[in-house]
Amino acid sequence: MSPTQNQKPNQPPKRHSPEDSKGRTALESKEEKEAMGWFHTARFLTTAAQMHHLPAYDLPEIAFVGRSNAGKSTCINVLTQQKKLAYASKTPGRTQHINLFALGRQGQSDAVLADLPGYGYAAVPKSDKIRWQQVMANYLISRPNLIGVVLLCDPRHGLTELDDILLDVLRPRVEEGLKFLVLLTKADKLNKTEATKALSIAKLQSSGGVVRLFSALKKQGVAEASQIIWDWVHTPDGAIKVSPVQPELEASQDIFEDDEPASED
Ligand code: GDP
Secondary structure, three states: OOOOOOOOOOOOOOOOOOEOOOOOEOOOOHHHHHHHHHHHOOEEEEEEOOHHHOOOOOOOEEEEEEEOOOOHHHHHHHHHOOOOOOHHHHOOOOOOOEEEEEEOOOOOOOEEEEEOOOEOOOOOOHHHHHHHHHHHHHHHHHOOOEEEEEEEEOOOOOOOHHHHHHHHHHHHHHHOOOEEEEEEOOHHHOOHHHHHHHHHHHHHHOOOOEEEEOEOOOOEOHHHHHHHHHHHHEOOOOOEOOOOOOOOOOOOOOOOOOOOOOOOO
């Protein structure tokens, strides 16, 4: 039976499963399971210290950005159901790199996930911070195959000045159709009132963007976030929306030399 068969004519198809009182999703829908399966295929492709070192791919790319300690690595690991995928990004020498992962079945990669370095970490020297703001802004403005950005934010701190700078950089591309999702991480640390308030504030600050609560600890919002991102790339029947499937991408090791010594994030 088609998942939309029981829907009333003028209602959008129901894509996301209801959450229980603790924010956990009881049962994932068929679409959510498919999206989660897709995320699970993530595998390391390459790492680059500079935007111009990134390989050019004719595949839709989705970037994960956020302040250091916002929960970005944990979120990527939970979404991909792999314990160490994003923590590999934290190994010395790679902390200030853009790390790329392929998504889709082996031999049929259909998207790329880009893990951008966390920003705002106090112990990073000022010169590195400035260099990284430039690399990040350059990436967000000019990466041709970038189709969506996921901004991770710890709602107890809210969107900070650095997040605002990033929103300003992104705004023109969002207006041109770039997809944008804010995930409020560590939602398990909020009570219901705090969660509602955090959602409203983040919606306002992101100019009405899509905002969701996310808890890696309780697996809250995992299925829904997977589905939202899957929908950015695929049509409802699973075909790729944006560009043709390209032959398998080959993983490469750290092929790019760092221009400057990386400092720990
Ligand atoms: P990153 O610097 O943005 O990659 O952040 P990490 O993923 O390393 O997370 C920073 C800290 O937040 C770690 O101590 C994580 O264990 C913790 N954390 C991440 N996600 C959650 C969550 O959903 N709930 C709670 N309670 N802690 C979390």
